[in-house]
Amino acid sequence: KRARAFGISIGVLPTGKNNAITDVAGLRVGHTTLIRGNDVRTGVTAILPHAGNLFQQKVPAAVFVGNGFGKLAGSTQVQELGNLESPVILTNTLGVGTAMNAVVGYTLQQPGNEQVQSVNALVGETNDGHLNDIRGRHVSEADVLEAIKQAKDGAVAEGNVGAGTGTVCFGFKGGIGTASRKTPDATGGYTVGVLVQTNFGGVLQVNGVPVGQELGQYYLSQHLQEKADGSCMLVVATDAPVDARNLERIAKRAMMGLAKTGGIASNGSGDYVIAFSTHEALRVPYTSKEKTQTMTLLRNDEMSPLFMAVIEATEEAIINSLFKAETMQGKEQHVVEALPLDKVLKLLKKHNALKH
Amino acid sequence: KRARAFGISIGVLPTGKNNAITDVAGLRVGHTTLIRGNDVRTGVTAILPHAGNLFQQKVPAAVFVGNGFGKLAGSTQVQELGNLESPVILTNTLGVGTAMNAVVGYTLQQPGNEQVQSVNALVGETNDGHLNDIRGRHVSEADVLEAIKQAKDGAVAEGNVGAGTGTVCFGFKGGIGTASRKTPDATGGYTVGVLVQTNFGGVLQVNGVPVGQELGQYYLSQHLQEKADGSCMLVVATDAPVDARNLERIAKRAMMGLAKTGGIASNGSGDYVIAFSTHEALRVPYTSKEKTQTMTLLRNDEMSPLFMAVIEATEEAIINSLFKAETMQGKEQHVVEALPLDKVLKLLKKHNALKH
């Protein structure tokens, strides 16, 4: 079960229907999960901002680098042009090149793209090398294409799936997590959805409760030399009409949600936030007869509810990734235990942090 | 009393001796508090990295812009050259020009600076216009010089003092707060100190407890149209031997500490982090016969404990600013209540968030 099903209610804003990034209408998510033999524990997650041809109908986008010890591909073009022209792909650290190749192939082959000669693939990663034979480079272009093909709306599989198959978070089994928030109708009633690939460390807090400390498992603790390193990829989507500049501001706040789970953006963590708007009227056509584009955008003054939404959704998405992940054995018989939910819930009860 | 005196123990690392930014040896803090008549509620806080001539012996420094709706002066030179050559001054929004003038005058007049023709004053601010007649521009150059003159080591006055005299935080009276952390001896035993000027909003959390929610006073709550706007200035000092690049990374983490108090870096908030190292061997002389400088610096791999330290110290410094601030009446008979400590402590007890 997800965190909320246990009575964990993070923040003050309501969730969307599925409490998932797919609550942003039109957005789809697909996973390819690779679990083979004793040591392949990896995968791919694809996020498609809309159902059309992404290259022909780009979406406003921004990237914020929380901590740049990572191999995110495609960020500089997104920053320069303010838009995204491909699915967002998450995978493992050594699979980025392969994922780029897959996205390039996917884009070249889409109907309407016959003349396209330049594709900016946005590919993020975290390092699953503790459980996965990462040096074996088991992610193929076909795996990436399959994740794109499987993308669908509705509920999103979490935990040990897709790019989260082999990840570790706060010393427990991490994975994929998602959540969403709606801003009050009076401020626009927009949806903000977040999907995370959690593979980082620090001192775990669940809804404000110092779980890591109480379990004695945290960065710099004496009993456990848990390394805080790893990474977190954070993908933020919204249907609010915001341009690249304000999307970058929204992206920046996702790191504040991560902070509330006890993450510290350690030296070795590649923490990146990708944010985009699916608002239809803001699509950027690849070609246009017009020299100008008319856009109706939220004023700066309207940003704060969206900032709060992304902070809350990020915190909950990370907690969901931990709640949904299961104990896994992988490479070299390494075992990473799932977060012990019974103990955690007891702690939350002790700290009066459950709604029911 | 400060938060820790009530049994609030934030994080896992030990504090320095005074649990203050002044635990970084040699650093001094001074305040000028301006409370006059019904509507002057403002002031100046000065942080001096070391006791020598700062212009002649600059310190490695960096600035991170959490949210740039603010008037911080001097940031681009700090970023370009990687050092700081003046006291750090905090004051109110419309006092920045005056504070710059004061710092320029102070620097020109210091013995040894007779030939100096260029001074980069680093001046931050938050807007105390709710309690203070900010349009009256009551901060004078003399007030700034007095804060510099009063600077001393040891315990630091908090709450309604200096640049925090008229500030508002989470709808309660904010002010100046400070805290410090020591990293484990095995990782260097360095001190990280933080001083904050709190004037921002969001959904207050105290040591993980959702105080803002339980008191019904938070951004976007129905009963109270608290605006989250305002600002937070965060000054981080360390004795660790780190250069400007790693100081910028440390600065970035201070925003993660702010996040843990429930801050959301709202649109109207000018949230800036200034970080510097007081490590003596890293002083940058204004002039030198040598073309090179030899420095012994921490490797990137050693940064994570410092990151954790700044997150913890920032969270506690903000909480201290609230705990030490007192109810204040100011401009147009506006009253801002202090955080109701009795209620807050009850809530913390209810949530098992007190050590004793």
Added chain:
Amino acid sequence: KRARAFGISIGVLPTGKNNAITDVAGLRVGHTTLIRGNDVRTGVTAILPHAGNLFQQKVPAAVFVGNGFGKLAGSTQVQELGNLESPVILTNTLGVGTAMNAVVGYTLQQPGNEQVQSVNALVGETNDGHLNDIRGRHVSEADVLEAIKQAKDGAVAEGNVGAGTGTVCFGFKGGIGTASRKTPDATGGYTVGVLVQTNFGGVLQVNGVPVGQELGQYYLSQHLQEKADGSCMLVVATDAPVDARNLERIAKRAMMGLAKTGGIASNGSGDYVIAFSTHEALRVPYTSKEKTQTMTLLRNDEMSPLFMAVIEATEEAIINSLFKAETMQGKEQHVVEALPLDKVLKLLKKHNALKH
């Protein structure tokens, strides 16, 4: 006479009517020139993007830091919010605080701003300390207000005026310069205007001719230990409908125009570009009943002509500052010679770089 009057035709695009930043309709420029006694050689230049209340009707804007050894105030808010709410003021290095104070006072006192409590003054500077008694801090708030008051459209005074009164460029007398370009009608027919305050060094090139080398006066030459340090402030205005993101890209290209004059953005040079759009439909109202703003913006694809325009206009504005500046004697009887136009024109003739 200005460079073009001698047959120097820089670039391929046509100029605006006055070949000045004021060719951008509605923009006004004012100077206060301070020449007193033997050692006051300084001043103020004010650029007003439009004739209305700038705080109530902000303009889209961006700042690019070419080299941040300077004291530019106000840049972080412009970058965060994407707009400018004050006149742009240029003055000397130690006058920035005073200019900020003047802009704050000016803004607070404008009709309609009675409730304003926060003003972001954008103030740039270069160091005129070779000719000017800069430590005497002779620029007053009244001088700044006078520059604002004197602002007018039409031809712009260049050379030893305003903030350029005491500056030095390539070892010759620098000052204020301006120029403009029009993009081809087929690409929009937009105007780009540039105004510069030149106080930097390198190896002077005039319209491609190596004047500095041939005159034996350049950075690192044996005969003259000219220091390349100093600074250059570059203000770019356009009537093209571009937002902050694309204005930042335009700003970045101004440094390429500076490069073509032989500037090297030396370590000690504070080289900043401020770019804004005066396009009326893009004004950002301080307050609005609407949560959104509808804007018609140029597509990324339409940017290149504007990039070329700003490069050409910047190059010519710098050359104009040198051509219009006159030999000046100042502080400690320092004399800085004007660019020897007769020799320069001979060199340009020798290199076939004159149109007539």
Added chain:
Amino acid sequence: KRARAFGISIGVLPTGKNNAITDVAGLRVGHTTLIRGNDVRTGVTAILPHAGNLFQQKVPAAVFVGNGFGKLAGSTQVQELGNLESPVILTNTLGVGTAMNAVVGYTLQQPGNEQVQSVNALVGETNDGHLNDIRGRHVSEADVLEAIKQAKDGAVAEGNVGAGTGTVCFGFKGGIGTASRKTPDATGGYTVGVLVQTNFGGVLQVNGVPVGQELGQYYLSQHLQEKADGSCMLVVATDAPVDARNLERIAKRAMMGLAKTGGIASNGSGDYVIAFSTHEALRVPYTSKEKTQTMTLLRNDEMSPLFMAVIEATEEAIINSLFKAETMQGKEQHVVEALPLDKVLKLLKKHNALKH
């Protein structure tokens, strides 16, 4: 012949021995040139900062984004950590993923890297799709490895080789070019080398002479609708002891050298500068028993000669790429003419821009 052999003497500083990036001792360059049938015109260029294991002995490095319409991989980690751990690879736009894969494989297989699980490949590109069947994606991992293997010191092949095989510059055939400069002994006697992959447009200037205008071939000219788009990759190496912060400042100046050739960094141009120091004492070991590293670094004040050096070397490297490139026919029988050297030299003579 290269530009200098015709008497074209750009700038004031002397060149290194080979006037090539390989004048930076220890640095090696290798090319794989792919010319097959009618429509394969592409390749790979590899730059190896030193002869050792780059992953184990990283070099200080920085990236500057001149214009981010490009697919450069690896930039964020270089910026965060301040170092480079792989060969720099240049290829075509759609070959970046393959090049990343090759670099990952190369690194994993090097002796000593048996435990490595994370590799940051720095791969740049320009779009050679006018002459090359870029959609065919003809660059293989083997091609990339071959370029690395072929890397050698001494003179560097220029023009239609390696990653420059199919590029177009100012409407003429572009390619690979290189140059170097030495700073005066009194300022350190350091070497700065530059290698470029030229595929961009604007208004060509050769040593200050308006060649593009006089030949009637330039961006926005009526007779030729030359698109200025394309890209330029610029790789800067130096043996000067400078850290990442000052390398970023050096990188920024390379765009100023590009400006002097008439480049405008058009909207569609992916212009990136990669700068690194080969100074042996600054190598960053992957693992170390020490928590600190002692480094002797140039002071900020010593940077200006290096800035001038990189500007000059970049300008000359670009001109060399044009001088050494030859007319090429490729995809769909597109022909791109070489720069007509006879006409160009006549123009340079007319403008007195030749030394002999």
